[in-house]
Amino acid sequence: MHAIAHLATLTPLAVAAALQAEPATAEAASGVLGQQIVTGLSNGMIIALIAIGYTMVYGIIELINFAHGDLCTLGAFFALMLVGALGMEAWSGVAGMAGVVLLLAGAAAFCALFNWSIDRVVYRPLRSAPKLTLLVSAIGCSFVLVNLALFWGGLPMEVFGGGVAAAAPKDFPAMVPDSSLLPDAWDSWVSAEAFLRSSPSWNDPSVWWLTWAPRVALAVLVKSRELNFTTSDLLVWCVTLPLMVALTGLVRCTRLGKAMRAVAQNPTAASLMGIDVDRVIGAAFLIGGALGGFASVIYALYNNTISFQMGYRTGMDAFTAAVLGGIGSMPGAVVGGLLIGVARAISDGYIEARWTNSVVFAILIATLVFRPSGLLGAKLRDKV
Amino acid sequence: MAPILEVDRVTMRFGGLVANEDVSFRVEPGQVYAVIGPNGAGKTTLFNAITGVYQPSAGEVRFEGSVIRKRVGPRLALRVLGTAVVSAIASSLAVNILSLWKAVVVANYAYGEPFAWGKALSCAGPVLREAGAAWTWLPALIGALVGGGAAFVLWLRRRRTPDVVQRAGIARTFQNIRLFGELSVLENVLVGMHARLRTGFLENLLRLPSFFGERHRSRDRAMELLRFVGLESRAPDAARNLPYGLQRRLEIARALASSPRLLLLDEPAAGMNPTETVALTGLIRQIRERGVTVLLIEHHMRVVMGVSDRICVLNFGKRIAEGTPEQIRSDPACIEAYLGKEELG
Amino acid sequence: MIRGRSLSPSWILLGGAVLLGLLDRPLGLGLVDPMRGVLVFALLGLGLNVVTGFTGLLHLGMAAFMAIGAYAFAIGTCDIYPFQLGFWPAMVLTVVVGAVAGFLLGAPTLGLRGDYLAIVTLGFGEIVQDVMKNMDAITKGTQGINPLPPPVLPGVGELGSEEGPWYWLFLGLLVLAVMACRNLERSRTGRAWLAVREDELAASCMGIAPIPAKMYAFATGAALAAMAGGLWASLYASTGEPGNYDFQVSILALCIVIVGGMGSIDGVLVGSLAMIGVANIALPKLAAWLQARGVVDPSNVLGSPNNWKYLVFGVVLMVMMRVRPEGLLPARLGRVGGGR
Structure with missing residues (x-):
């Protein structure tokens, strides 16, 4: 027994030692890996938020809503316009925070209404049409939105570059500082470690079960000192996580959520049960659009640059994420989004940034070949 | 006489749902x-298990004495080996293409000067050897294993697909009509003939003489089948424009087009009026006279009692009775479960 | 063509194209030059029509095969490489490479259903662009491969800056492609495609193995798209940068097929005339006309008609789907001569 206890103590010790005492280059590299995972997760959450918009609409009317990514572009442009109109670049402190909240709310409302109107005007008349008809309309709609974003970029405002070079990328002011949050927290951990080391049980193998957990925790924290977890990362996490929780609650527990699931299963039966199918679909577009609006603002604040084509690239990632997770499944969209975000970051760091898109799609293709309905998608069966 | 079809203790399970349990009969x-x-x-589920749409969870379906599935043989070997070789070469190339290109093409070609193919190609070997096992052979090995493995797994999964079963000689119709709506009536029958026709891609692309010969023969035979079911005059119409009863007949003609030895009819009389039902009964008899064995799912007792030689009764996925129409008529279990006295008339 | 004497719209359109070729110079229309683009995109559309129109597989990466064709043709002919094939051998190579690429993409993925296949093709389109961009030792990266030697035709000689011979060459190849597609459509192969499109399970119960059938469709479509790519590269004596073969091009091909009418060869011809005609002929002419009059200020984003292109495309697509979803010239029955 004692030997096992010893081993159990030594293992975390070894892990901790290994984590702490690496040669400089490897240390740097592993620090980079951690950093990439953090950045990847943040980007992945933005992707996941957009992916939910794809997957909600697909789950209900089996439409790949191509216009969704470009809707997010418009959301970002709307936010930038707000910034310009209200002179928000100069806001700081509490005002700056209020500004961020205002931007989030404004873009979400704008995108939600816009998305809802797209459904009302473009898709609703085609409810009974074949799937492909709807899809082509969505592609057409996406083209129109891209073009609108291009025109929007030519607006004669200071923030848009004064109306010349409409197609050029626009700077989005860094309203959330890019300062790291971890180093300050670190100092208190140093004293914690010193305190632990001075305690007699730290070096006593017989109470290993008391010490190994803090050891590993400390080792991880030592590593995390090299990490750069910034305020904008925090913003991303603080916006997306509650939204995802709220959305899960909405779909699981509310009447609207139940109606959505019913319509997704069988629209005809749902309407026979007295559910207003058009309203439910409209609500899905409204919610998906709002999520897209949130995503567009945090994307803009996180990356500090937007362009009329950003919706294509981000939308493609989000769509890939939705398919990877199993289109129609909301947890799938989140898992897919995080996976894509992390995979992109790792590929950027360890392969080459220019191959990243290929890596993402290669992962997607490989996954689909072996799991044809995505990671969490429902297995479909032909009805005969 | 040896049975043409043996359903041997077939069980179909979907998750927790048991659609068929231990169903056996022989035709x-x-x-x-x-x-x-x-x-x-569980009748249609049973049909799907017979035709390869589903795989039985337990038990087997034997046609003319054996289970229909793709045989292990040279075709399989060729397929697995071929895929393995192709993916081995492809993966090794994908890793080495740039260095190969530099060594073979860039190093040996000066702008405007002649290119010595033999010498250039001979530069490929050293590059691959120099790259060593890790970069040359490992990708090839992994590629071969993944490619060959995937080919084998896919083959295994698709050993008993509906097209394999159909080509072995079992044709079917569908309960909810599944014609090719945008195709003409004649084309629908020609599609049914697909497996009996031979012309390949190139012959069709280039319209070689064999194409014309076969087109002539296949069209004659399709028209003969349409005449048989009484649809001759509707040959050029779109299938979806036919009235319901005729669509059912077209489904039968399409199934017969493959010259099956066993024909599965899934509720052929559903949605037909009494006149059409009587005509259908006659048609089924004629099909039997053509030497085709018929397996029938039906609700119309008049049709069933009128044409069947034997009947199997299912209830809740289990066989509850089997026998001649007379035996079924008087079987108390059947009457209780399903028939009802007044329907027997 | 048992069906007969009635002249199909394809032949009317191609006849019109011949007439245009003959009359362009005497009438001074200046349309032959931009029409070459229409012809190339008609080829691309024919390829997509085989995949999406006939077989019902939504394909969002057709531009990738166009790129593969362009690069195969360029590597085969350009004198910075040792191969230096003539125009026709290189064209054959291009078509074969395209078909093989289609086959290789299709083999592992054609078991996927509808939307999943669509995203895989979309991803393939992105990957091919990346590969062309990043393998610069072979593909010259973003500068593209150039200059390509002009085609040399027997009896005509080297095709130079004069548009006429190019036009006839492209038109001839398009006629061949149209004939090939019609032959396939009205044969056992094409019937299998249509059956798979209409109802895959029923088709499989009729003895058609769906995956090989789809594979042939994929390879055929890819071969035609590669041919379009080869011609495109040959026309501009350059592959151009890989970004030229992006998602927009794939969608343009899809628009051509859908505006014309899914599964309709006639439709593809009309569709490419409508879409490319608007983008490459009408809009530039409008731009030139407006600028000559000084109506618009080219520095304003709204002032350049080219900036309206996607808006116009998008609105056309949406309106089409609302008003005439079956396309301008929908596929007609009687492919096997049922009419007699």
């Missing part, structure tokens, strides 16, 4: 054999 050549039972008794 003799030349018979019209009916499977009846209340809605949800």
Whole structure:
């Protein structure tokens, strides 16, 4: 027994030692890996938020809503316009925070209404049409939105570059500082470690079960000192996580959520049960659009640059994420989004940034070949 | 006589739902054999298990003495080996293409000067050797294993697909008509003939003489089948424009086009009026006279009792009775489960 | 063509194209030059029509095969490489490479259903662009491969800056492609495609193995798209940068097929005339006309008609789907001569 206890103590010790005492280059590299995972997760959450918009609409009317990514572009442009109109670049402190909240709310409302109107005007008349008809309309709609974003970029405002070079990328002011949050927290951990080391049980193998957990925790924290977890990362996490929780609650527990699931299963039966199918679909577009609006603002604040084509690239990632997770499944969209975000970051760091898109799609293709309905998608069966 | 179809203790499970449990029966050549039972008794599921749409969870379906599935043989070997070789070369190339290109093409070609192919290609070997096992052979090995493995797994999964079963000689119709709506009536029958026709891609692309010969023969035969079911005059119409009863007949003609030895009819009389039903009964008899064994699912008792040689009764996925129409008529279990006295008339 | 004497719209359109070729110079229309683009995109559309129109597989990466064709043709002919094939051998190579690429993409993925296949093709389109961009030792990266030697035709000689011979060459190849597609459509192969499109399970119960059937469709479509790519590269004596073969091009091909009418060869011809005609002929002419009059200020984003292109495309697509979803010239029955 004692030997096992010893081993159990030594293992975390070894892990901790290994984590702490690496040669400089490897240390740097592993620090980079951690950093990439953090950045990847943040980007992945933005992707996941957009992916939910794809997957909600697909789950209900089996439409790949191509216009969704470009809707997010418009959301970002709307936010930038707000910034310009209200002179928000100069806001700081509490005002700056209020500004961020205002931007989030404004873009979400704008995108939600816009998305809802797209459904009302473009898709609703085609409810009974074949799937492909709807899809082509969505592609057409996406083209129109891209073009609108291009025109929007030519607006004669200071923030848009004064109306010349409409197609050029626009700077989005860094309203959330890019300062790291971890180093300050670190100092208190140093004293914690010193305190632990001075305690007699730290070096006593017989109470290993008391010490190994803090050891590993400390080792991880030592590593995390090299990490750069910034305020904008925090913003991303603080916006997306509650939204995802709220959305899960909405779909699981509310009447609207139940109606959505019913319509997704069988629209005809749902309407026979007295559910207003058009309203439910409209609500899905409204919610998906709002999520897209949130995503567009945090994307803009996180990356500090937007362009009329950003919706294509981000939308493609989000769509890939939705398919990877199993289109129609909301947890799938989140898992897919995080996976894509992390995979992109790792590929950027360890392969080459220019191959990243290929890596993402290669992962997607490989996954689909072996799991044809995505990671969490429902297995479909032909009805005969 | 050896049975043409043996359903041997077939069980179909979907998750927790048991659609068929231990169903067995045998169909003799030349018979019209009916499977009846209340809605949800598992008849169509059984059909799907027979035709390869589903794989039985347990038990087997034997056609003319053996289970229909793709055979292990040279075709499989060729397929697995071929895929393995191609993916081995492809993966090794994908890793080495740039260095190969530099060594073979860039190093040996000066702008405007002649290119010595033999010498250039001989530069490839050293590059691959120099790259060593890790970069040359490892990708090739992994590629071969993944490619060959995937080819084998896919083959295994698709050993008993509907097209394999159909080509072995079992044709079917569908309960909810599944014609090719945008195709003409004639084309629908020609599609049914697909497996009996031979012309390949290039012959069709280039319209070689064999194409014309086969087109002529196939069209004649399709028209003969349409005449048989009484649809000759509708040959050029779109299938979806036919009235319901005729669509059912077209489904039968399409199934017969493959010259099956066993024909599975899934509720052919559903949605037909009494006149059409009587005509259908006659048609089924004629099909039997052509030497085709018929397995029938039907609700119309008049049709079933009128044409069947033997009947199998399913209820809740289990066989509750089997025998001649007379035996079924008087079987108390059947009457209780399904028939009802007044329907027997 | 048992069906007969009635002249199909394809032949009317191609006849019109011949007439245009003959009359362009005497009438001074200046349309032959931009029409070459229409012809190339008609080829691309024919390829997509085989995949999406006939077989019902939504394909969002057709531009990738166009790129593969362009690069195969360029590597085969350009004198910075040792191969230096003539125009026709290189064209054959291009078509074969395209078909093989289609086959290789299709083999592992054609078991996927509808939307999943669509995203895989979309991803393939992105990957091919990346590969062309990043393998610069072979593909010259973003500068593209150039200059390509002009085609040399027997009896005509080297095709130079004069548009006429190019036009006839492209038109001839398009006629061949149209004939090939019609032959396939009205044969056992094409019937299998249509059956798979209409109802895959029923088709499989009729003895058609769906995956090989789809594979042939994929390879055929890819071969035609590669041919379009080869011609495109040959026309501009350059592959151009890989970004030229992006998602927009794939969608343009899809628009051509859908505006014309899914599964309709006639439709593809009309569709490419409508879409490319608007983008490459009408809009530039409008731009030139407006600028000559000084109506618009080219520095304003709204002032350049080219900036309206996607808006116009998008609105056309949406309106089409609302008003005439079956396309301008929908596929007609009687492919096997049922009419007699």
